[in-house]
Amino acid sequence: MSGGYDVELFVDGPDYDLLCTICRCVLRCPVRVACNHVFCKTCILQWLRRQETCPCCRKPINPSCMFVMYKLSKTISRLRIKCNNEGCLATFPLSEEFLHSSSCQFQRVPCPHQGCGSLVPRSALEVHSQHCQHWSQLCPLGCGTLLTQDIQPQHNCYRQLRQQVEAQRQSHRAIAGALRRKMRRMQNAMTHVRRQVALICESLEVMGEGQEGEDEEVEGEVYEGYVEGDTTGESNASSSSSSS
Structure with missing residues (x-):
């Protein structure tokens, strides 16, 4: 060299x-x-x-x-x-x-768009950039759409934003529907739990009433046995006195 x-x-x-x-x-x-x-x-x-x-x-x-x-x-x-x-x-x-x-208009410079790789004279760079197939940029009106040479002529911010809003509405409706279904399932589960609790309470009340009846019968039997025992003892005592 x-x-x-x-x-x-x-x-x-x-x-x-x-x-x-x-x-x-x-x-x-x-x-x-x-x-x-x-x-x-x-x-x-x-x-x-x-x-x-x-x-x-x-x-x-x-x-x-x-x-x-x-x-x-x-x-x-x-x-x-x-x-x-x-x-x-x-x-x-x-x-x-x-x-x-650095300023010569005949100097061949690379296209600034990623993926192009073309070397064009500096004087023709602006025209080339506008028509380069690798050109892309975000919509200057702020809708967020990435524009390319193919979609730029048909791009409409109002239509794009309306489509985005409609998509968001559908997404929100889907989320709301899922939440409503979940709420219904929770309500059904709560209703079922309340019924089960009510049945358990009724069963406990019935069992409590039966237990009270059994206790009364046992107390009655004990009392009768006690009375009979006292009566027998008095009869035996009277018999002993008469014999004397």
Whole structure:
């Protein structure tokens, strides 16, 4: 990969002294080594990974003795270049390349809609975005509907909201019906429980009355036995007295 600027990028052919010996392109971030030869910083660092000698004179190079040539870099930044976007005829200093590319109407930029992936000139981006099949956005009137190119022409907020309200009403009616059925089941269960409690109370009352009758009979029998016992004792006592 070239470390310098492509020669074809410049309006006027650059001087030979401004070319990197390694990549044959215009110097980018030029550095000077101990033997006074100048190279692109990226190019010479890649070269030194293979061998530690100057590519021009073969003298040893110490990476710590390289110097960045700021004045030369500033001179190169003033050279005028051409826009490399197809259709653009603008020329400007090299230092303004980024500024121009960020506003050039011929610059191809990606479509902002997720899933599209198209690269279109900046000047045609707005038109492309309006007709892109991947375009989508929430209804600007606030109904909450996600609009796409297919449904946008038929979209009607009033109809959409009316459908949503009707759906909510049906949902509420269904919930109310389920609650009424549940209430009826609970009422039936309570009625059944009351009947069972009433039957249990009646059974307890009947059992209580029967128990009272049995107790009265037992008391009567005990009382009769007691009376009979007393009578017998008195008769025996009278008989004893007569005998005497």
